[in-house]
Amino acid sequence: MINILKLTSLSLATATAGLLATSSAFAADPQPKQLGLPDGANDLAVMLNAFHDDILLPLCIAISVFVLILMVYTCWRFSEKRNPTPSKTTHHTMLEVVWTVVPVLILGVLFIPSMRTLYATEKSLDYAFTVKIVGNQWYWSYEYPDHDNLGFDSYMIAEADLKPGQKRLMDVDNPLVIPEDTPILLQFTANDVLHNWSVSEFGIRVDTVPGQLSEAPLYPIHEPGTYYGFCSELCGDLHSYMPIAVKVVTKDEFSDWLKTAKAQFS
């Protein structure tokens, strides 16, 4: 019981922290003792976080607390000492109607924001261009089919090669570079086994499947910066050593980068 209470207060703290969090944490590093989801960097992630933080989490906490109170009360009120002669009642029509109808109503209410969110994750935007993301054991390849088929591999920087300011197990040699405020079509596939390209701040978590091309909309990112993610599908030995780093830059910086990248990777 103490554990459940602890968990409940922990979840409450998470929900409060989530609600109080300001937008200053864009592209922020993980903080010590941080709980909850990172702030969304685009409209989709903000929507997903709101569904979790403002609707699902409070609902889960309320139901857990309600059931806990019922259980504690039942154990106390109907113990052998206080209730030596148990009732023979087995049915209570009204109670059965209530415990069927209330969950149906809760699910009915959840259905609307749930479908709205699901629809948003699949929505087709007015894409500026396409980026193809390929999972490999154990690195990522990025291709820009609309920019002269520019393509390159993105490997984690080994611990021994880290320069000051670079993050262990997070920074890569060639991050994916994209412009701010631009809707981009992301396509996913893999060369060997299942991987998963997951960046929480973008609201994206998509399996890369060998022999299959999946798609997801990248909603415009409003704040330039470096965003991180991880392969989130167990893909073998070095699964934890294929991080994702995405550099979001201004549109001018992106055009400049394209020129250098085309020269560098051709």
Ligand SMILES: [Cu+2]
């Ligand atoms: Cu992987």
